[in-house]
Amino acid sequence: MHASRQKQIQKQKPNILFILADDMGSWALGCAGNPEIRTPNLDRLAAEGMRFDHFFCTSPVCSPARASILTGRMPSQHGVHDWISSGNVDRDALSEELRRHPALAGEQTAAAYLAGIPAYTELLADAGYACALSGKWHLGNSVVPQKGFERWFTIARGGCSYMKPDIVEDGEVRIADGYITDMITDHALTFMDELAGQEAPFYLGVHYTAPHSPWDRSEHPESYVRLYDDCLFESVPDLPMHPNQIPSAPRGEGERRKELLQGYYASVTAMDEGIGQLLDRLEAHGLKEETLVVFMGDNGMNMGHHGVWGKGNATFPLNMYDTSVLVPAIFAYPGVIPPGSLCSELLSQYDIFPTLLDVCGLPNPEASRLPGQSFRKLLQGEAGSGREDVVIYDEYGPVRMIRTEDWKYVHRYPYGPHELYDLRRDPGEEVNLASEASCADVMEALQRRLGEWFASYVVPELDGRVAPVTGYGQRMPMRPGITEGAAFEPLPGKE
Numbered sequence: 200m201h202a203s204r205q206k207q208i209q210k211q212k213p214n215i216l217f218i219l220a221d222d223m224g225s226w227a228l229g230c231a232g233n234p235e236i237r238t239p240n241l242d243r244l245a246a247e248g249m250r251f252d253h254f255f256c257t258s259p260v261c262s263p264a265r266a267s268i269l270t271g272r273m274p275s276q277h278g279v280h281d282w283i284s285s286g287n288v289d290r291d292a293l294s295e296e297l298r299r300h301p302a303l304a305g306e307q308t309a310a311a312y313l314a315g316i317p318a319y320t321e322l323l324a325d326a327g328y329a330c331a332l333s334g335k336w337h338l339g340n341s342v343v344p345q346k347g348f349e350r351w352f353t354i355a356r357g358g359c360s361y362m363k364p365d366i367v368e369d370g371e372v373r374i375a376d377g378y379i380t381d382m383i384t385d386h387a388l389t390f391m392d393e394l395a396g397q398e399a400p401f402y403l404g405v406h407y408t409a410p411h412s413p414w415d416r417s418e419h420p421e422s423y424v425r426l427y428d429d430c431l432f433e434s435v436p437d438l439p440m441h442p443n444q445i446p447s448a449p450r451g452e453g454e455r456r457k458e459l460l461q462g463y464y465a466s467v468t469a470m471d472e473g474i475g476q477l478l479d480r481l482e483a484h485g486l487k488e489e490t491l492v493v494f495m496g497d498n499g500m501n502m503g504h505h506g507v508w509g510k511g512n513a514t515f516p517l518n519m520y521d522t523s524v525l526v527p528a529i530f531a532y533p534g535v536i537p538p539g540s541l542c543s544e545l546l547s548q549y550d551i552f553p554t555l556l557d558v559c560g561l562p563n564p565e566a567s568r569l570p571g572q573s574f575r576k577l578l579q580g581e582a583g584s585g586r587e588d589v590v591i592y593d594e595y596g597p598v599r600m601i602r603t604e605d606w607k608y609v610h611r612y613p614y615g616p617h618e619l620y621d622l623r624r625d626p627g628e629e630v631n632l633a634s635e636a637s638c639a640d641v642m643e644a645l646q647r648r649l650g651e652w653f654a655s656y657v658v659p660e661l662d663g664r665v666a667p668v669t670g671y672g673q674r675m676p677m678r679p680g681i682t683e684g685a686a687f688e689p690l691p692g693k694e
Contacts, residue, residue, distance in 0.1 A: 212326070212559050213532065214394075214490040215402045216481065218474060219268075220467075221261060221335060221358075221411040222510060224500035225252070225525040226434070227467055235434045237426060237468045240475035241529065244494060248531025249540040249578060255547045255591045255602070256498040259511025259523040261357060261411075262312075262337050262673070263595070264497045264548060269318040269338075269346060271552025271569040273594060275653065278661040279312050279338065280596050281512075284672025284688055286310035286339045287356045288372055297372055302365045303355065312339035312676050313346065317565055319552045320347040320402060326561050329399050333387040334406030339676070341367050348404075350393070352386040354379070358411050361418040361466070378420060380409050380466070384473030388480050395484040400559075405477065409470040410500075412449065414462025423465040423472075432460045441506035443514035445670070447691075451508050463502055488533045491558060495548075496526035505628070511595045512670025515690070516616070519600040519609045520628055524593050530578055532558075537580040545589045545604065550574055570656050592652055596668025596687075601649040608645035612664045619645075 225231060229238045230245040231252065257267035258274050266272075266279040274280045289309040290298060297303055320330050324347030331350035337357035344351035355365040355372045364379040365372060375382065387405045394401035416424050440450065451459045474494070481487050501507035504522040507514055511523045526548070530536055549571035556563045557573035570592070593600040597612040607628065609618040619633040619642050632638045653664075661677050671688035 211489060212328075212400045212561075214400050214486060215323075215328075215555065215559075216391075216477065216490055216492045217402065217404045218477070218492070218494045219265070219334070219404065219406045220470060220494070220496045220527070221406070221408050222498065222500045223410055223467065223496040223527055224502065224504075224522060225254070225496070225527045226504075226522070227410070227464075227500070228527055230529075231527065233434045235427075235430050235432065236464050238471045240471045240478060241494060241527075244474070244478065244492060244531050245529050245539070247533070247538050248492070248529055248536045249542055249580075251528040251530075251542045251544075251546060253543050253545050254495070254526050254528035255524050255545070255593060256496070256526050257548045257593060258595050259498045259517075259519065259593070260595060260670070261335075261497050266313060266338055268495075268497075268548045268551050269320065270313060270316050271319065271549055271565060271571050272316065273549065273570060273592070273653075273656055275594060275657040275661050275663045276568075277313060277316050278658070278677040279673065280663045280666055280668045280677070281670065281673040281687060282357060283312060283337055283339060285674045286312065286676070287337070287341045288367075289340075289342070292342070293372060297365075297374070300365070300374065302359065302374070303372075306356070309340040309342065310676055311343075311345060314676075318346040319555055320404075322556060322561060322564070323347060323402050323559065324349075326559070327399050328402050329394055329397060330402045330404075331387075331390040331394060332404045332406065333390055334383040334404070335408050336406070342370060342372060347402075350390050352383075352390075353406075354408065359408060361408070361413065364408075378469070380407060380469045380473055383407055384476055387473075387477060391477070391480055391484070395486060407470045407473070410463050410466035412462075414449075414459050414466065416458070416462060419462060419465045419469060423469045424461060426468060427461045427464050430461065430464065432457060432464075435460060435503050438503055438506040440508075441514055443516065443518070444507060445509075445513060445515050448513040449508040451503050456503065459508070460502060491530065491532040491535075491555075494527065494529040495551075496528075499523045499525045511598075515670060516611055517595045517598045517668075517670050519593055519595070519598060519607075519618075521607075521626075524600070524602075532578070536578050540580060542577055544574070544577055545591050545602070546574055546577075547571060547591050554578070570652075590648070590652075592649070594653070594663055595670075596663045596666050599649055599653065599664070601645050601652070603645075606641060606645060608642060608649065610646060610649060617642075
């Protein structure tokens with residue numbers, strides 16, 4: 200591409216196509232070295248752009264991670280500390296039939312969990328962007344378009360049946376007939392057709408529920424499931440069940456292991472097919488060179504890794520294994536991002552907010568309050584780009600993590616157990632060195648750094664360190680006057 204054309208593209212405010220997967224491990228990509236899973240369109244996107252192999256979520260569960268992507272804040276700054284179990288829809292506004300539906304049984308009063316907290320989509324809308332959402336929201340009050348979005352097709356709750364999903368369309372909740380992955384793709388294509396004809400730049404969020412459970416064969420089209428009938432699933436470890444696996448998490452033992460993995464892989468491939476349609480439609484509209492395409496997962500996923508089936512809340516105590524906190528991430532923008540490139544710098548979802556604004560040439564009025572920084576220069580292929588000594592921080596309620604290139608330390612408030620891993624010698628996080636006297640100095644330094652960093656960003660009334668987060672869900676926003684226990688689901692049998 201001529202230098203003049205590249206400069207022209209860089210001066211424009213690009214369209215943004217942001218594709219978000221649900222519970223997709225960073226290992227579940229052909230271009231990431233998995234020889235068994237079929238992801239030709241994501242592999243194609245990686246060949247056209249930059250793939251990151253050390254991109255971390257801010258919390259290894261959906262709602263907190265999604266809130267952090269949008270707001271650039273840690274959970275202890277935005278107050279969403281667990282997946283939202285209630286407050287997605289207003290039960291009183293549902294029809295009598297829907298109130299009786301088991302999928303919506305736990306819903307009470309709709310609550311906007313991010314009320315008053317700026318999202319980058321709001322800043323984009325203020326700058327003239329037309330914003331559309333097709334797919335999962337799961338940040339409260341799903342019926343009402345929020346955060347700068349004008350076009351809105353979403354899921355009533357968070358997870359849903361693939362074949363009988365509870366959806367929100369035109370301000371109404373209903374149970375639909377159809378494969379939700381295809382429905383999300385179809386609405387996104389319609390939105391793209393509408394937005395492509397406008398002069399204003401657009402932001403199109405496409406939030407798939409795939410590859411979140413359920414993974415039963417009946418939940419996915421046979422054409423995708425049959426692709427893996429003869430798969431040996433050697434790309435995933437077959438280990439004894441983790442001793443801390445919670446009873447409600449999937450249990451992939453014996454024949455059930457293949458059933459779960461077949462459904463998981465099939466759901467990824469079905470999503471990949473939809474992504475291919477989106478990329479083709481973008482090109483058909485002549486918008487490929489004017490659009491930043493982002494693909495990302497909300498959190499990591501274990502499908503037998505470490506003997507765990509699930510993410511951070513698949514175990515209790517909650518876990519911070521790399522397979523739970525690493526997410527797939529691919530960015531493509533012709534003429535700006537070098538094609539076929541790989542970046543191994545440590546990055547976090549809290550870096551998304553400043554980066555997207557920077558790529559769009561917009562100011563960041565929240566910069567002084569946010570922990571992240573722009574990695575635009577990395578996207579342009581400038582190695583290092585002033586990001587020396589980058590450290591990644593994660594939290595899930597009272598569990599916090601600090602990770603450098605060499606070490607990971609996990610601190611569980613108030614009493615532990617804590618974990619320390621030497622990642623150079625033990626990249627699989629198999630040997631916990633927290634009780635080793637020879638590592639005491641390293642552990643003390645990481646613990647101090649972890650505490651100081653969080654102290655500089657935490658909003659005291661939203662501090663997850665003292666919140667009784669169990670991994671079984673958040674009932675309502677953390678607000679003054681609400682006791683911490685009332686906001687979160689208790690452990691089964693403990694209420």
